[in-house]
Amino acid sequence: MNDVRQEHSPVRVLVCDDQALVRAGYATILAAQPGIEVVGEAADGREAVDSALALRPDVVVMDVRMPVLDGIEATRRLAGPEVGTPMKVLVVTTFNLDEYVYEALRAGASGFLLKDAGPAELTAAVRTVASGEALLSPAVTRKLVGDFAGRVRPAERAAAARNESLAALSRRETEVLRLIAAGLSNAEIAAELVISPETVKTYVSRILTKLDLRDRVQAVVLAYRTGLATAED
Incomplete structure (x- = not known):
């Protein structure tokens, strides 16, 4: 019975971005999808870590560049090699931040998504990472x-x-x-x-x-x- 409930429970998502409009946009898009629940938002890396540890979401949508604590260090603290129970972190970035994304992947991120991705891509990315699969676009893997x-x-x-x-x-x-x-x-x-x-x-x-x-x-x-x-x- 537990497995059945888990299978049908919503994907719980924490949205982390220092830009209020971007954060609200992601949250609105995801909350409107069936089977996805936005459980919180964070405006900087430290808040992202604290909120993630408190809320234990299924997926953390993490911007790379944020104040107080950047997305890479926040990712490392949530999903790094020394974390006993690593979380699933989906890093959001732009092409001109490739180096940051590489470091985020080394820090334990489960995948990345470009910031200009549309609502359908964002939703699919969250579901992919939540299912336990890694999200690495073949088109940019070699470059990235x-x-x-x-x-x-x-x-x-x-x-x-x-x-x-x-x-x-x-x-x-x-x-x-x-x-x-x-x-x-x-x-x-x-x-x-x-x-x-x-x-x-x-x-x-x-x-x-x-x-x-x-x-x-x-x-x-x-x-x-x-x-x-x-x-x-």
Whole structure:
């Protein structure tokens, strides 16, 4: 019975943005959708962290640049590697803040959305993140992560590779991770490797388990940090 109730319970969302009009707009759009409940709003990063910890929303919609505490640090405090029960954070940004988004993804964000996205995209993004899937647009994955992860010095990449134990992956799992980093969906990976989507799901699950990763976003970041994938791939 508990599972049934959880399945039909609304997605609880906290909206965080320092611009009142943007914040109100997001809240209005989301509150009007069936199955979504806006449980609170926050105007700065510290308020975002405090509200999230108090309200425990299913998804935190987080602007990158906010006063008092920026969205990256707020994301790290809610979803970072040292957080016992990480929350799902959807980062909202613009193209000219790519570097900030990369840092936010490293801080534990479950995905990102561009600020010029329409209501349907915002709603779909919240639902995607709430369902436990990572939201990384294939169209900008290589640009977003590759450009900035590519700046990591070779020595740092080598150290990261050792620390992340990529040796635990099989040859095929390593190949799948490289394709994930390129922004391919499960269906596209299946077509590329001539295997079934179900088999790809199995490989992805094994990769996440072996490398102790939460989702595909963390897998992409790791692939670039360790040099397994590069912006030139």
